[in-house]
Amino acid sequence: MTLATRLILGRLLLGLATLLVVSVIIFGAVELLPGDLADEILGQYATEETTAAIRRDLGLDRPAVERYFEWLGAIFSGDLGTSLANRREISEVMASRAGNTLFLAALVAVISVPLAIGFGLLAALYRNTLADRSINAIALSAISIPEFLIAYILIVTLSRTGWFPSFVVIDATTSLVDRIHQSLLPAFALTVVVAAHMMRMTRAAIMNLLASPYIEMAHVKGAPLGAVILRHALPNALAPIINVVALNLAWLVVGVVVVEVIFVYPGLGQLMVDAVAKRDIPVVQACSLFFACVYILLNLAADIGAILANPRLRHAR
Amino acid sequence: MARKLTRRTVLRTTGAAALTFGSGLLSAIDGAAAAAPKRGGHLRLGIGGGHSGDSLDPITFADLFMAVLGAGALYSRLTEVDVDGKLIGALAESWQASPDAATWTFELRKGVTFHDGKPFTSADVIASINHHRGPDSKSPIKQIVDPIESMAADGDSRVVIKLKGGNADFPYLLFDYHLCMMPEGAMGKGIGTGGYVLESFEPGVRAVAKRNPNYYRGDARAHFDSIELINFADIAARTNALLSGGVDIISGVDLKTLERLKSVPGIAINEQTGNKHFMFQMITTNDLYKDNNVRMALKYAVDREEMLEKILYGHGMLGNDHPVGPANRYFDRSLEQRAYDPDKAKFHLKQAGLSSLTVDLATSDGAFAGAVDMAVLYQKSAAAAGITVNVDRVPGDGYWKNIWRVRPFCASYSSGRATEDWMLSSSYLSGVPWNATQWSNEAFDKLLIAARTELDDDKRRQMYGEMQRLIRDDCGVIAPLFTNHVEAHSSKLAHGQVGNASEMDSGLMIERWWFA
Numbered sequence: 001m002t003l004a005t006r007l008i009l010g011r012l013l014l015g016l017a018t019l020l021v022v023s024v025i026i027f028g029a030v031e032l033l034p035g036d037l038a039d040e041i042l043g044q045y046a047t048e049e050t051t052a053a054i055r056r057d058l059g060l061d062r063p064a065v066e067r068y069f070e071w072l073g074a075i076f077s078g079d080l081g082t083s084l085a086n087r088r089e090i091s092e093v094m095a096s097r098a099g100n101t102l103f104l105a106a107l108v109a110v111i112s113v114p115l116a117i118g119f120g121l122l123a124a125l126y127r128n129t130l131a132d133r134s135i136n137a138i139a140l141s142a143i144s145i146p147e148f149l150i151a152y153i154l155i156v157t158l159s160r161t162g163w164f165p166s167f168v169v170i171d172a173t174t175s176l177v178d179r180i181h182q183s184l185l186p187a188f189a190l191t192v193v194v195a196a197h198m199m200r201m202t203r204a205a206i207m208n209l210l211a212s213p214y215i216e217m218a219h220v221k222g223a224p225l226g227a228v229i230l231r232h233a234l235p236n237a238l239a240p241i242i243n244v245v246a247l248n249l250a251w252l253v254v255g256v257v258v259v260e261v262i263f264v265y266p267g268l269g270q271l272m273v274d275a276v277a278k279r280d281i282p283v284v285q286a287c288s289l290f291f292a293c294v295y296i297l298l299n300l301a302a303d304i305g306a307i308l309a310n311p312r313l314r315h316a317r
Numbered sequence: 318m319a320r321k322l323t324r325r326t327v328l329r330t331t332g333a334a335a336l337t338f339g340s341g342l343l344s345a346i347d348g349a350a351a352a353a354p355k356r357g358g359h360l361r362l363g364i365g366g367g368h369s370g371d372s373l374d375p376i377t378f379a380d381l382f383m384a385v386l387g388a389g390a391l392y393s394r395l396t397e398v399d400v401d402g403k404l405i406g407a408l409a410e411s412w413q414a415s416p417d418a419a420t421w422t423f424e425l426r427k428g429v430t431f432h433d434g435k436p437f438t439s440a441d442v443i444a445s446i447n448h449h450r451g452p453d454s455k456s457p458i459k460q461i462v463d464p465i466e467s468m469a470a471d472g473d474s475r476v477v478i479k480l481k482g483g484n485a486d487f488p489y490l491l492f493d494y495h496l497c498m499m500p501e502g503a504m505g506k507g508i509g510t511g512g513y514v515l516e517s518f519e520p521g522v523r524a525v526a527k528r529n530p531n532y533y534r535g536d537a538r539a540h541f542d543s544i545e546l547i548n549f550a551d552i553a554a555r556t557n558a559l560l561s562g563g564v565d566i567i568s569g570v571d572l573k574t575l576e577r578l579k580s581v582p583g584i585a586i587n588e589q590t591g592n593k594h595f596m597f598q599m600i601t602t603n604d605l606y607k608d609n610n611v612r613m614a615l616k617y618a619v620d621r622e623e624m625l626e627k628i629l630y631g632h633g634m635l636g637n638d639h640p641v642g643p644a645n646r647y648f649d650r651s652l653e654q655r656a657y658d659p660d661k662a663k664f665h666l667k668q669a670g671l672s673s674l675t676v677d678l679a680t681s682d683g684a685f686a687g688a689v690d691m692a693v694l695y696q697k698s699a700a701a702a703g704i705t706v707n708v709d710r711v712p713g714d715g716y717w718k719n720i721w722r723v724r725p726f727c728a729s730y731s732s733g734r735a736t737e738d739w740m741l742s743s744s745y746l747s748g749v750p751w752n753a754t755q756w757s758n759e760a761f762d763k764l765l766i767a768a769r770t771e772l773d774d775d776k777r778r779q780m781y782g783e784m785q786r787l788i789r790d791d792c793g794v795i796a797p798l799f800t801n802h803v804e805a806h807s808s809k810l811a812h813g814q815v816g817n818a819s820e821m822d823s824g825l826m827i828e829r830w831w832f833a
Binding site (some may be wrong): 039042045048072085156162165167271278305 | 714
């Protein structure tokens with residue numbers, strides 16, 4: 001077994017353990033919240049009889065530990081269960097929502113990763129010039145402005161002109177072109193946020209390397225600038241860049257509730273917020289497991305990417 | 318001079334008494350003209366209050382989105398509160414009460430079919446109402462159906478409902494948006510007799526429906542070819558969708574930006590004062606609040622005018638510390654409006670043997686939007702009467718479980734109810750679970766029970782007037798404001814007189830409006 005395979009297997013096992021811990025924490029946290037589904041569904045209309053009937057019907061009157069292990073057992077047999085609130089199959093509900101979320105994340109990645117790395121390189125190469133300073137100023141402003149404000153600014157500027165719809169209406173029948181067109185505004189809003197982070201990291205990593213002796217050597221031996229950057233500097237800067245890209249992609253999947261709400265984008269974030277508000281524990285659990293999986297897999301991918309990019313890690317000593 | 322006659326000045330100069338029932342006045346001033354309805358078009362609605370856990374079962378209807386989609390488009394009810402507040406038939410053609418108002422006979426409309434082609438009969442009515450009944454009922458309207466003793470079909474198109482006690486308002490209760498008529502054996506599947514047939518439904522996101530070609534009301538109602546409801550949790554997103562032309566009408570307009578929205582060309586506002594009201598509630602069995610003088614002092618310490626101006630930006634009506642509103646039939650306009658009076662508050666404190674008073678008021682924007690601001694305003698106005706109000710801001714999450722009916726003094730709201738009896742019996746009668754103030758008044762209870770079986774309109778009016786006075790002067794409720802239902806829509810939409818029983822033209826906007 002090579003070092004890489006061993007590492008991947010080890011990480012996957014650790015990942016499973018992490019998922020288990022996450023599920024316990026989430027279940028416990030939702031249990032600790034005041035009130036349960038019966039109270040939340042009926043709200044002001046709740047009477048003791050009706051809430052008791054709901055609890056009986058859904059088994060909420062049983063101890064939390066028992067319900068947790070029942071849920072866990074079902075998960076291992078591949079059953080995510082049904083929503084307590086409306087009895088829909090969670091796998092069904094989540095499939096379309098997760099698809100939408102991943103689509104949006106992919107769209108943002110396609111726009112933001114080349115943009116960030118390109119501008120990061122540019123800023124590093126022309127350090128302390130006007131170009132560098134303007135790129136930095138823009139990036140820092142973008143990081144500082146909350147994403148909901150960016151979203152509203154985009155709506156006022158790009159949607160009122162009629163170029164893009166201010167909200168998203170997509171379902172299984174929407175064509176890809178239409179889907180992209182509708183998703184562009186939310187994608188832009190998210191791009192502004194993540195691209196700035198990735199750009200700053202790229203710039204820092206490249207600048208760090210440009211000061212090292214072997215780059216000076218490459219310059220001295222007469223390698224053209226492009227070759228110095230692409231052949232000598234970039235491969236060594238990849239590990240930190242891959243890490244920040246992975247972190248940002250993970251954030252794109254789990255942390256975009258605000259942008260989802262503003263653009264009425266039917267993603268997973270809104271589903272989970274709704275489910276927490278109604279104490280719909282199976283849905284909360286399913287969403288959080290999915291999010292945890294995304295984090296674990298992206299981190300794993302970042303590790304593998306870093307290993308592949310670094311010959312010292314690629315070959316066991 | 319005519320230009321100066323705004324809705325606000327009219328309200329102020331003429332007082333609430335000028336509001337004719339059904340508030341025809343408001344819609345007249347809003348200038349929404351009514352020509353003959355026209356068929357056609359695709360209506361897009363931007364609505365709040367949808368939820369990923371929504372379902373097509375009326376028992377689970379909890380907010381505006383499902384009320385408008387379910388009760389307002391897919392399903393029909395037996396009766397309907399018309400735009401002028403009168404009760405008219407929907408699936409029931411007519412009804413008859415026994416002299417004690419305890420037995421009701423409903424004649425059903427003939428020749429009505431469900432969306433799946435099955436004919437609508439008395440068995441469906443009984444099954445649909447039974448859906449909410451029984452010991453295992455999870456229905457929020459269990460209280461409405463609990464008084465039903467028995468139901469019997471008399472042929473295919475007549476239902477006899479026997480109540481445990483008389484209730485002159487019973488047919489009104491059948492307009493509750495949970496009481497949708499569904500085919501026996503297929504409850505809560507979205508199959509109804511309504512004007513629109515469901516095409517797709519993604520809970521918390523969107524629903525699409527097309528016109529029902531066999532609609533029993535024919536061309537008189539349901540003028541749009543197809544409808545699309547989109548859930549907007551965010552008020553700004555909703556407003557943007559309307560301004561960018563993405564939707565034709567939005568619910569729950571932000572009162573802060575309403576004046577600016579009004580000035581946008583192509584946008585029209587529909588505003589109605591209904592029964593929804595904001596409250597501070599004291600538990601009257603609490604040691605501090607059991608003395609009515611303390612309660613009265615707290616009531617006189619409220620500056621209602623200021624709250625109307627600063628919380629609702631004038632888009633509402635002063636409340637008189639009772640829950641009967643302008644959309645109720647027996648709303649007593651002659652009852653003197655309670656005003657801010659620090660001296661009277663001090664007088665009542667003195668009567669209670671107190672020189673000063675300190676109270677903790679639990680509040681949260683989870684109770685209603687503006688509850689925290691309202692408490693802060695109250696703090697200021699009460700200080701002038703020697704009352705210290707400690708504003709305790711609590712989390713909105715779980716508010717109805719942990720704060721309401723638990724803390725002795727807290728913010729609350731009610732959407733109001735279609736009938737006085739329903740409102741008062743559910744929340745003001747001694748000992749009922751929703752009597753959040755635990756108020757108990759023998760004279761009131763007697764009147765309430767007697768009014769239920771009183772079929773003489775004038776006598777009932779007098780009785781309900783007296784009950785409003787009793788609540789105002791004795792109960793633990795401070796109700797300073799009735800808030801308006803406000804919708805904004807494209808001026809391409811047209812409508813006749815608009816109902817004020819609840820938001821969106823009493824929830825029937827899809828049925829009643831059309832594209833000009």
